Amino acid sequence: MTEAALIERIAARGDGVTGDGRHVAGGVPGDRVRDDGIIIPGPNRTAPACRHFGKCGGCQLQHVAEPALADFVRDRVAGGLEGQEVTGIEVLPAMLSPPQTRRRAILTALRTGKQVAIGFNAAQSNQIVDMRMCPLLMPELFALVAPVRELLVMIAPQRRPVKIKMQVLDQGVELILEGVKAEGLDAAMALQDFAGAHKLARFAIDQGDGMEILWQPEPPTMRFGDILVEVPPFAFLQPTSAGQAALIEAVTKAIGDAGAVADLFAGVGTFALSVQAGRKIYAAEGARDAIAALTGAANRARALVATEHRDLFRRPLVPAELNRFGAIILDPPRAGAEEQVKQLAMSTAPVLAYVSCNPASFARDAKTLIEGGYSLDWVQPVGQFRWSTHVELAARFSK
DSSP states (O other): OOOOEEEEEEOTTSOEEETTOOEETTOOTTOEEOTTSOEEOOTTBOOOSOTTBTTBTTOSOTTBOHHHHHHHHHHHHHHHHHHTTOOSOOBOOOEEOOTTOBOEEEEEEEEETTEEEEEOBBTTSSOBOOOSOOSSBOHHHHHHHHHHHHHHHHHSOBTOOEEEEEEEETTEEEEEEESOOOOSHHHHHHHHHHHHHTTOSEEEEESSSOEEEEEOSSOOEEEETTEEEEOOTTOOOOSOHHHHHHHHHHHHHHHTTOSEEEEESOTTTTTTTTSOTTSEEEEEESOHHHHHHHHHHHHHHTOSEEEEEOOTTTSOOOHHHHTTOSEEEEOOOTTOOHHHHHHHHTSOOSEEEEEESOHHHHHHHHHHHHHTTOEEEEEEEEEOSTTSSOOEEEEEEEO
């Protein structure tokens, strides 16, 4: 019998990989795999924290011990850069969000008769894994799963999926149900009673013709630095407070004492408002509701934040505009910011703080910036989506 092959790393989709390139489902660095596919456990393997692991698609890496999990997050970033022939970069140790800290989730529900299943989809499937525990979600979110399951017996259509969007805000949980049918006085009263009983910050439904806010005792907010933002329904926020803090810390470190800063793809102001003290900030965002929320918050706080509703994919800032700033913050969607990065590469902006949720598109953009004369000083990997293959990062470029 030949010697069992050593698994050396975890691939981007979560498989273990041997030295000769063999992919092994469920493999962990330090494991060995025999020719017949049997895995001999190594020192980096641990018992999964959830009974649904292996079926639920919400986690891929619960069987990986903490040090190896942190190495995977770091290696995803380093590997993306190497794929673009960007080498010799300081990639810092990864920062991981703890269990039970996910404050934002989208679940799916399906009613069959009087039974309602709620959860994440199974891996590579539309089948819903009915959630009876979840070590990812904040307790406030998981506590709503059972009550929502009961509520949907009344208002979920038969055998048609319902989207459940949940997010923890300053005032409590925001809950949005999409694809329900709440007809009649009894249903309307039941929804109001549900919202009050569970002290929701906001409760909205979409019956197919747009969102209807049913409950909102006061404008729901999130605080960034010293500034409160009245956030629109299910506004994009970082998925954990620990991850948000890590990214803000990295951005603050990257921009240093720059007095004039541009925040591109600013959202509702996660970075602009967190670093605005003592600076002049320009914030641009393409989503109208997000930039309106940021503008209102800055005006109420009398912060030196100028905002612009601007589609940066179609109308990126050009070098003449970029050159006015001592630092640029860039936080694009998963696709990256190819057109804006081309303009940045031609600019003389001295410092860039790039926040990314996709190591591949980041590495592509990093290569463009380096070809334009920037140096990539360091990269901070962040694992907010614990036990998943989804990796985020913040990086500093200088010219």
